Amino acid sequence: MIPLDHFLIVSALLFAIGLYATLTKKNTIMVLVGVELMINASVLNLVAFGRYDKVLFGGQVFALFVIVLAAASVAVALGIVLQVYRHFKSVDPTDFDSLKD
Amino acid sequence: MAIELFVFYFLAFIAVGSAALLVAMRNIVRSLFLFFLTLFALAGLYVFALADFVALAQVIIYVGGVLVLMLFAFMLSNKTLLNDVKEGTFGLPRWPALLVVILLGTIMGYTFLQFASAPPQWIRDAEQENRIITTTDNTVHYLGVNTMTRYLLPFELVSVFLMMALMGAAHMARKGGKS
Incomplete structure (x- = not known):
């Protein structure tokens, strides 16, 4: 059985990389990819801790819920990206500098 | 046991390595396909945490749904696809963000190691009462x-x-x- 700290270290690394993508990327879709990486790191944590919960299965059930919610958020966010691209003709987050005119 | 650990390290290396490469790449299509690789390796890691259904859901939802959606949104919203490629494969790192991320990663890694060396009561209880x-x-x-x-x-x-x-x-x- 793999010890717990291995999973935790992998998820910490993935979370840090996702945060870097979210902070620096010049394309909104890559920012979304960074957010997804962070969500996946947290799902890895949930699943790793869920191994110690044979009775309630809380970790695995909520890992499934988190995956579903991440899919919903990606669908909505990509819809917003498409609308914003139609309006600003750009997907660079630094170009989005005005609300509805 | 040794083989199990080896495969775990292999998958973890693929997940973290392709995530790091994804962040460093300048070409977005390549980054998205590297994200595909990261998600597959993560599904393998979920199997190692004995969550096989979550791994299957990950493959179906992320690889089958989210990634295809991202590729479509990318293709619908980018004109300068081919201009990016000629400027070099890797972009320059943004040092402030890199500093923040390295600090956060060290703090998280340190905390997690401390946490795992002295696990909380419920984990010790589960280990003693064989509820793993x-x-x-x-x-x-x-x-x-x-x-x-x-x-x-x-x-x-x-x-x-x-x-x-x-x-x-x-x-x-x-x-x-x-x-």
Whole structure:
């Protein structure tokens, strides 16, 4: 059985990389990819801790819920990206500098 | 045991390495396909945490749904696809963000190592009373029973929420209209 700290270290690394993508990327879709990486790191944590919960299965059930919610958020966010691209003709987050005119 | 650990390290290396490469790449299409690799390796890691159903859901939802959606959105929203390639494969790192991320990663790694060396009471209890999921357990069966009994309310809430979100997304991404 793999010890717990291995999973935790992998998820910490993935979370840090996702945060870097979210902070620096010049394309909104890559920012979304960074957010997804962070969500996946947290799902890895949930699943790793869920191994110690044979009775309630809380970790695995909520890992499934988190995956579903991440899919919903990606669908909505990509819809917003498409609308914003139609309006600003750009997907660079630094170009989005005005609300509805 | 040794082989198990080796495969775990291999998958972890693929996941973290392709995530790091994804961040460093300048070409977005390559980054998205590296994200594909990261998600597959992560599904393998979920299997090592004995969550095989979560791994399958990960492959179906992320690889089959989210990534295809991202590729479509990218293709619908980018004109300068081929201009990016000629400027070099890797972009320069942004040092302030890199500093923040390295600091956060060190703090998180240190905290996690401290945490794992002295696990909380409920983990020690579970280890003593033998309530850990083992490789021979039928996890899908337990998962289904728990979803339909104890977690029924969150399950229904999530399903309604998912329907609302997808309808909203389809409405928002529609062409024309009053905008």
